[in-house]
Amino acid sequence: MRLPLPGPTTLTLLLLTTLHPPTTKACTPPPDPTPEYLLTRAPCTTDATCQTTTTTTTPPSTEFCFHPANRCLPRLAAGTCCTTDAECTANYCQAGSCALTQTGKPCTQGSDCRTDDTDPQQRWVCAPQTNTCLPGVLGLGAPCRVDEQCGFGLCAAGICARPAGEYGAVCRQTQECAAGLVCAYSLFSEDRATKMCQAAPGPGAYGAPCAGDGDCVSGSCGVNGELVCGEPRVCKEEGEGCWRDADCCRGGCRFGRLWVWRTCEV
Known part of the structure; x- marks a missing residue:
């Protein structure tokens, strides 16, 4: 009609x-x-x-x-x-x-920030600190104003970050990690010298405890001087840093002239 x-x-x-x-x-x-x-x-x-x-x-x-x-x-x-x-x-x-966008729109609850935009992935939150709409469910490293915007629930110094102890957080020992996680070296770390909270690596996997090269899938036991499985070893040439004799293509691993670091010496 x-x-x-x-x-x-x-x-x-x-x-x-x-x-x-x-x-x-x-x-x-x-x-x-x-x-x-x-x-x-x-x-x-x-x-x-x-x-x-x-x-x-x-x-x-x-x-x-x-x-x-x-x-x-x-x-x-x-x-x-x-x-x-x-x-x-x-x-x-x-x-x-x-x-x-809805950024800055006054709100009192999340439904006030509803959008009928064509992007189904875009979400919004009502920030209680400002009572305004802000983009939500942001990934690590994304600029933010309040915790509610971040997928991990932490906005630190204006950047979405992982809360201490959660999966992926930087750590020094297992006591710093949430229950069920261990502090270990990981191939997903920003660098090989950084440990992160993660599930315990399986036997022989990268970061798992080892006593010798035979315990590791990579055939290399030792990361940053610790007895844990590392990546497949590439031998070091003369003058390059090393941890032990087996790291060197020729000669052995010796303290340098200044006695501050080990290098391969023929």
Whole structure:
């Protein structure tokens, strides 16, 4: 059943006053829908009427209910003049203009930061410290303002980080790690001299305790002077740093002239 439309003269006045509201900053006026175009749009009474059911195959609604014509129209792009959040693609009408994102939008709960943008991966949180919307579920190293934005729940010095003791956190001993994790060298560490909290490495794996090369899958027992399995050993040439004689292609591992570091000497 189609809803009756106002007369042409009345409709024209309504379009001019509704689509071109006074704004507090520069914005681009939205296109004026003609009466003929409005007749092709679905009727509505509220914005919810224009929303489709979100599923894995159906994207969120990209329309809002245009009053007083009571027809569903496409949401407006960033920079377009607006009067309500629902009119905008980013769901945020800031000072009469559709914002690019919801960052800074006033909120009291997470649902206030809902977005009908086309990117299903983008999520938003309502920061309790500022009562504004901020991008959420950020990865390690991403810029942040509050803990709620970060996937690991820690915003340290403006960067998303891992809480101490959690998987992947830098450590010196197992006591620093959460229950079920050990502090060990890992191939995923930023460098081979750094230990991280992780699941205990299996027998012979990188970082597992060893007594000799035969205990390790790599055939190399020793990382940074500790008896743990390392990467396959590449022999060192004369003058290169070493830990023991077996590290050297020729000769043996000796203290250098200054007695501050071992090097291979022929």
